[in-house]
Amino acid sequence: MTSILKVEGLTKHFPGNKHSLLGKRDVVQAVDGISFEVAKGEAIGLVGESGCGKSTTGRLITRLLEPTSGKIEFNGIDISHLSNSQMRPIREDLQIIFQDPYASLNPRHTVGTIVASPFRIGGVTPEGGVKKRVQELLEIVGLNPEHYNRYPHEFSGGQRQRIGIARALALRPKLIVADEPVSALDVSIQAQVINLLKDLQKQFDIAFIFIAHDLAVVRHFAQRVAVMYLGNIVEIADRDTLYSNPKHPYTKALLSAVPEVDPDAIGSRERIRLTGDVPNPINPPSGCRFRTRCWKAQDICATNPPELLHIGSSQVACHFPEQ
């Protein structure tokens, strides 16, 4: 399969606080040398807890942030250090959906203007005119095309997220980065939006990077899943393998922490309880970053950072992976 996106050794370090006048500035190691590929039309999930660098990764790929080092290859072009104007034609194929549908739509613009903005910015005139295409898009995402002239505040959270999706679809992109697209929505609305994204992905053959903290949500959307912890990818595997046979202790712990809805299934499941919190990315643990919370950690974990290696069909970064 040909890949649409190839990420190699991608790193983003943010400058932190300076503690004295001549002292060194802290470095927040948000993303630290991650590599993965996304095939054409593939839906990949990026999961992890807050501060693991999943959103930063999404923003680096869409080049809303400048990477510190590493390479991002989109559709065969190295986009790692392109300027804004050089990125413009590429953005036609590379779009993003944001988490907060209240903050990501301009309250002073009508829905029509918002959804048409990719055409205006890209200098593209769609067949049949902008208005017709925008109304088509609204219909595709399940909104009333008559509502073209309304403002964002007249819509509910789920409907606003649909507006954001219509905007991302406007230029028929090849890859969409969806950053927690359903986490701000009510449960009954979440399912509507997940179904919509899934249908669109199949219908238009768009590759998706679905960023989420909710493992159950990702399971219903992605074909392959990458798990991140403190700026590193710790495991990548196809969905069924990852959920039925997690290899990295962190993946295993994360899965066992998801609350079970069926009261009868609660007792039957193995429970792994991690202690403590995610360490500070300014001063991450040496070696394997998960070792401070890992029940399998040995001396080697503190000295050698594990590499992401193939084990069966999964890729795992652990010295003592599960069998």
Next chain:
Amino acid sequence: MSNFLEVKDLSVSFPTEDGLVKAVDNLSFSLEKGKTLGIVGESGSGKSVTSLAILGLHKGSTAEVTGEILINGQDINSMPENEVRLLRGNLMSMIFQDALAALHPYYTVGNQIAEAYLVHNKVSKKVAKERAIEMLDRVGIPEPKKRVDDFPHQFSGGMRQRAMIAMALSCNPSLLIADEPTTALDVTVQAQIIDLLRDLQKEFNTSIILITHDLGVVAETADDILLMYAGKEIEYGTVRDVLQKPQHPYGWGLLTSIPRLTGDPNKNLLAIAGTPPSLISVPSGCAFHPRCSYVTQVGSACSSAIPELLPIHSGAHHLVRCHLESSVREDIFRTQVEPSL
């Protein structure tokens, strides 16, 4: 066993410029000592407003609260504000969703826990601080003697939530209201907090009202579930009954629409169509009828008459508010809902 908390016909409404918002409408439920009730609903279903009413926190606002809230037989709703104040912290207390917003940034964590203890106990500041250290230790804060002098911003999200739980439990309240206590937390930390609440409940025999939208959290902690929609209870029963044999079409929708870790991930989720109603113009009859797929099975009653909250069959403790006949409901559940659970 007798009921420790009894809420009877509670209604809370807020007058606004756009009209009267009926946030809670004729709600009744009860809770035994040492048990947990999960109140589940989407945003705007009235679950938080209910909890604030139990704490008497609507007093002094424009809200109109009617009905009875009996704790140990005392009616909170008819009590004057200053008397309720004496009960808060002592008899009942609350933990909030956003611990950073609920803790004061200028005071140390220890100070805030000690303050709550001093209000209800005639002890010296030193003893109160000892108590704060003891409570921090109890909720699993490492090095409590050192951390007691930290400010909230020096704590991580999970630790702040633990500190708030320590504060809420410092006077051994009989009733703890937890409003989305784990929503802002990561799953691994959420699991820790759920375990902690469960342990503390066993130790102190506290009654807990857990307010959440997360059915998984309720399933792991609660004994009973009260499902709310547009300010009304629409289903009420044990966790097992409501989650395994839900009777209300809204409950069916919720259970089939949540993504799970089991089952076929390639099947589309069965979403509930439409959006939750505005509380200013609640739909006539059953508030859920515009989103319900089974209205045709009943006819005009759904849009004209508010269904009563009735046992699913005589003598059952599982109550539901729906016009569907119990045999029809049973049939739909078995053929259409159960297979996709």
